[in-house]
Amino acid sequence: MPGREETICAPATAYGGAVSMIRISGRDALKIVDRVFYPADKNSVTAGRKGYSIVYGEIRDGGEVIDEVLVSLFRAPHSYTGEDTAEISCHGSSYIISRILDLLIRNGAASARPGEFTQRAFLNGKMDLSQAEAVADLVASSSKSAHRIAINQLRGGFSDEISKLRAEFLQFASLIELELDFGEEDVEFADRNQLLALISQTKALTDRLSASFRMGNAIKNGIPVAIVGKPNSGKSTLLNFLLNEEKAIVTDIPGTTRDSIEDTVNIDGLIYRFIDTAGLRDTSDVVEGMGIRKTLAIIARASVVMMVDESGERSSDINKRADEIRKMINDPECRFIILVNKADEASPSRINRLAREIRTETDENLLFISAKYGTGIDKLKDYLSEITGANYFSGEDVIISNIRHYEALQNISGCIGRIITGLESKLPEDLIAIDIRHAIHYLGEIKGEITTDEILGNIFKNFCIGK
Numbered sequence: 001m002p003g004r005e006e007t008i009c010a011p012a013t014a015y016g017g018a019v020s021m022i023r024i025s026g027r028d029a030l031k032i033v034d035r036v037f038y039p040a041d042k043n044s045v046t047a048g049r050k051g052y053s054i055v056y057g058e059i060r061d062g063g064e065v066i067d068e069v070l071v072s073l074f075r076a077p078h079s080y081t082g083e084d085t086a087e088i089s090c091h092g093s094s095y096i097i098s099r100i101l102d103l104l105i106r107n108g109a110a111s112a113r114p115g116e117f118t119q120r121a122f123l124n125g126k127m128d129l130s131q132a133e134a135v136a137d138l139v140a141s142s143s144k145s146a147h148r149i150a151i152n153q154l155r156g157g158f159s160d161e162i163s164k165l166r167a168e169f170l171q172f173a174s175l176i177e178l179e180l181d182f183g184e185e186d187v188e189f190a191d192r193n194q195l196l197a198l199i200s201q202t203k204a205l206t207d208r209l210s211a212s213f214r215m216g217n218a219i220k221n222g223i224p225v226a227i228v229g230k231p232n233s234g235k236s237t238l239l240n241f242l243l244n245e246e247k248a249i250v251t252d253i254p255g256t257t258r259d260s261i262e263d264t265v266n267i268d269g270l271i272y273r274f275i276d277t278a279g280l281r282d283t284s285d286v287v288e289g290m291g292i293r294k295t296l297a298i299i300a301r302a303s304v305v306m307m308v309d310e311s312g313e314r315s316s317d318i319n320k321r322a323d324e325i326r327k328m329i330n331d332p333e334c335r336f337i338i339l340v341n342k343a344d345e346a347s348p349s350r351i352n353r354l355a356r357e358i359r360t361e362t363d364e365n366l367l368f369i370s371a372k373y374g375t376g377i378d379k380l381k382d383y384l385s386e387i388t389g390a391n392y393f394s395g396e397d398v399i400i401s402n403i404r405h406y407e408a409l410q411n412i413s414g415c416i417g418r419i420i421t422g423l424e425s426k427l428p429e430d431l432i433a434i435d436i437r438h439a440i441h442y443l444g445e446i447k448g449e450i451t452t453d454e455i456l457g458n459i460f461k462n463f464c465i466g467k
Helices: 029-036 094-106 116-123 129-140 144-154 157-181 192-211 213-221 235-243 286-301 315-328 348-357 377-387 403-424 429-447 453-460
Strands: 008-011 019-025 037-039 053-061 064-074 085-091 223-229 261-267 270-276 304-310 335-341 366-368
Touching: 008 094, 008 116, 019 029, 019 094, 019 116, 029 037, 029 053, 029 085, 029 094, 037 064, 053 094, 064 094, 085 094, 116 129, 116 453, 129 144, 129 157, 129 429, 129 453, 144 157, 144 213, 144 270, 157 192, 157 429, 192 213, 192 403, 213 223, 213 270, 213 403, 223 235, 223 286, 235 261, 235 270, 235 304, 235 335, 261 377, 286 315, 304 315, 315 335, 315 348, 335 377, 348 366, 366 377, 403 429
Parallel strands: 223 270, 223 304, 304 335, 335 366
Antiparallel strands: 008 019, 019 085, 037 053, 053 064, 064 085, 261 270
């Protein structure tokens, strides 16, 4: 999506509220507003009014009053986009919004494309590309943790880390390039051991940022939690209790759930995607068999697997099922929890015996609950918060949640690995310099110092229109 010169306009708030805001930005923004806006003080918008000021008046189409509005003025470069900008606060009627937009367009503005205001902010140097992407994440944030990641990135936390990395590489590159210029004199400007130590520190920072993507992606999209077990163990009842609604059908008939059912729950500022799955058992039913195969795929992708069993079952059978499910888990970091359901139907001595006989990695991985009455669910939520790191995530932590950034960091890490190998093997400087240039290129891609119209188009097409 290449940049364009037109003055653009779009609603910047959702339809349906009592008050809406229409944004107009570009070289002729204030002139266009002047043609349709009649301030109460009779002075035009362009006649010496300062930026950061708000003017009351009417929007008129010829002699017809469309609405009484407030117009906020921002003069370049002190605006969101870096251009002259006006924001018209009007009543939230869809008719009024449409009429005002039509007026602006008839007087010289063009409809904004998705993300075009933020794209202009990037092109005009108001923010780098990673900060621009954080704007979309901030708008889409649906939990406290997702909001904290986005606001940290928007304020430049991630950009600062990337700038540090780039500064280290540029220093490293300058020394290597200098040696290449004086190659015939066999001059060495940098101690190889010091360079190796420097690049190793850089790799540690890159790998730390890359490693944070797992948590960042989970926070952004929701931590996947698979609810698995044999039929009629109470999986669907548990999902319904967590969601506080009848999402899944609950019957006494085994195999009722034949496909996965999922929904999200906000627990302590973190979104969890609970996925109720088909009961695991041998079956000749073709449809149920398809659901079971889907369950196996869900287990392989989950960050947490909760096996639901019943207090009336023998501990040996529970252990056997748990061992079978553990073998289905591919991710070594996936957490496995055994939930013994229908604890309200068992005696205290029965509960104590099961607690002694059921094998778990730690005592905390075994919880006794009643999905029907909610017994033990608060303890389950607390434990989920504890094992997924929600209690330890700080708003100051730099967490990667963007797949584009993660892929670039992986490429940078690969370059650094080859640089370290080259230094240890005493490869010629010109070969080492190739990977240094590649690493600097990938760092430039993250911040948008090196980019293409195709990359910009892919990023901003997912924005909402008014942003």
